[in-house]
Amino acid sequence: MTSRSFAFKQVIAVRTDLGMTRGKIAVQVAHGAVSAAEKARTGPQEVWRAWMREGQKKVAVKVNSEEAILDLERRAIAEGLPRAVIRDAGMTELPPGTVTVIGLGPARSNEIDKITGDLKLL
Numbered sequence: 001m002t003s004r005s006f007a008f009k010q011v012i013a014v015r016t017d018l019g020m021t022r023g024k025i026a027v028q029v030a031h032g033a034v035s036a037a038e039k040a041r042t043g044p045q046e047v048w049r050a051w052m053r054e055g056q057k058k059v060a061v062k063v064n065s066e067e068a069i070l071d072l073e074r075r076a077i078a079e080g081l082p083r084a085v086i087r088d089a090g091m092t093e094l095p096p097g098t099v100t101v102i103g104l105g106p107a108r109s110n111e112i113d114k115i116t117g118d119l120k121l122l
Contacts, residue, residue: 033103066099
C-alpha cells in the first residue's frame with residue numbers, strides 16, 4: 001500500500017459527550033459532510049472541484065462539548081472556511097436542536113489543520 005498525499009480534505013468533528021450510538025454517529029457525520037460540502041459547492045467552486053477530483057478525503061475527529069463545536073465554528077468563520085453545524089432533529093436519541101457535529105471544508109489541508117490538527121481521530 002502506498003502513502004498518498006492530499007492537498008484538500010474535509011474534517012467532521014463529533015461530540016463524544018452525548019453517548020450517541022455508532023449508527024447515530026455515522027448518520028450525524030454524514031449530515032455534516034454533505035452539508036459542509038454543499039456549502040462549498042454553492043460558493044466559489046475551485047476548492048470543491050479539486051477536492052472532488054482528488055478523492056474527497058474526509059477525517060472524523062472527537063470533541064467533548066457543544067462549546068468545542070462552536071469554537072471550531074468561530075475559528076472556521078475567521079479563516080473563511082466552509083462549515084456546517086448540525087443540530088439534531090430529535091426523532092431518535094437526542095432532544096431536538098442538540099448540536100452533534102460540525103463539518104469543516106472541503107478546504108486546503110493545511111488550512112483545516114490550523115483549526116483541527118490537535119484533535120484526536122474518532
